[in-house]
């Protein structure tokens with residue numbers, strides 16, 4: 001692969017690396033997409049399920065977004081003063097998202113999550129960030145993971161991790177750091193729904209302790225509901241971060257929240273500025289995308305198609321007696337197919353064989369299912385037929401005890417999210 005000579009890891013995004021796929025079976029580069037389908041450089045066609053890891057919520061090359069961007073291109077993309085579209089998109093977000101009183105834009109999810117932590121520190125004059133979930137590559141987030149090489153120890157001492165759906169683990173952080181916690185930063189939903197009013201209790205605890213509550217809605221925003229998981233669960237954070245799903249794949253993110261906190265950015269000593277934030281092409285894409293989600297049946301469609309895939313998959317696993325080995329977890333808008341070995345650990349070989357069988361039948365299977373508005377009934381039905389064939393092969397291999405020898409290339413690896421227990 002030529003890319004390996006000039007690009008470390010041959011990727012810009014961990015989960016897209018060639019090593020995340022069954023090598024020599026999976027394509028390494030995709031060059032075209034339309035609706036729910038993509039084509040590799042050799043012209044092979046696949047039904048796409050990771051959908052670029054979530055951003056492509058309407059479908060590749062979706063006409064309303066393409067046309068909005070094409071119109072904007074005629075007029076230019078970057079200017080020396082803000083483009084008026086920034087106001088329109090901010091207003092759309094304020095209208096759609098419960099906690100949004102004011103909005104700033106960035107380019108990546110981590111711009112928003114890292115700025116949220118900074119604003120919380122500025123607002124509270126405290127340093128510790130209590131965090132759960134994946135929020136991006138910056139030091140503040142990776143300090144709390146095994147990928148902390150290159151991160152100063154001092155940064156690590158101010159990042160404390162807690163577990164999703166485990167309120168005691170958050171209480172412990174407050175007990176150990178009295179009066180020091182600036183923010184609780186959490187993904188509102190992972191592959192499990194919260195139980196025992198977890199989100200309400202996090203909301204309450206943060207308020208009692210004088211810390212800000214930040215929802216990282218990079219993945220849940222515009223997907224579980226127009227107003228994100230905060231609308232779906234009816235729990236309002238102080239600040240929320242958005243990126244995937246807001247512009248159908250164009251590079252834009254947003255931080256939205258309480259006016260008094262957001263207005264800190266008007267101070268001379270609280271700094272956030274990026275040359276490309278507010279670039280007009282992505283704002284045009286965001287406007288077209290959010291309007292489509294508002295006006296059409298997008299969110300219901302994602303739930304419906306996703307639930308059909310989850311139920312269909314779990315039925316097929318049961319049919320082959322493999323429910324202990326593999327399950328599809330999560331909810332319609334985002335689910336993940338997991339493979340386990342007999343002691344409950346993740347089974348990369350089983351996943352790799354299933355992936356191989358799906359790829360050979362034209363399904364781009366990574367385990368993640370992030371359906372788009374373009375995944376129609378016929379495609380979902382076809383996908384389940386392919387899953388049945390792949391499951392038959394896996395069942396046969398488990399019986400014969402020869403999964404590894406059926407692989408036509410090195411097995412798929414694991415991502416940081418998978419290693420941190422988030423399995424995506």
Ligand code: PMP
Pocket residue numbers: 053107108109110111113133134135136137187216217218219243
């Ligand atoms: N938060 C969550 C929940 C995410 O899923 C991601 C991206 N996988 C990020 C933050 C970071 O976003 P980005 O990669 O755009 O910086």
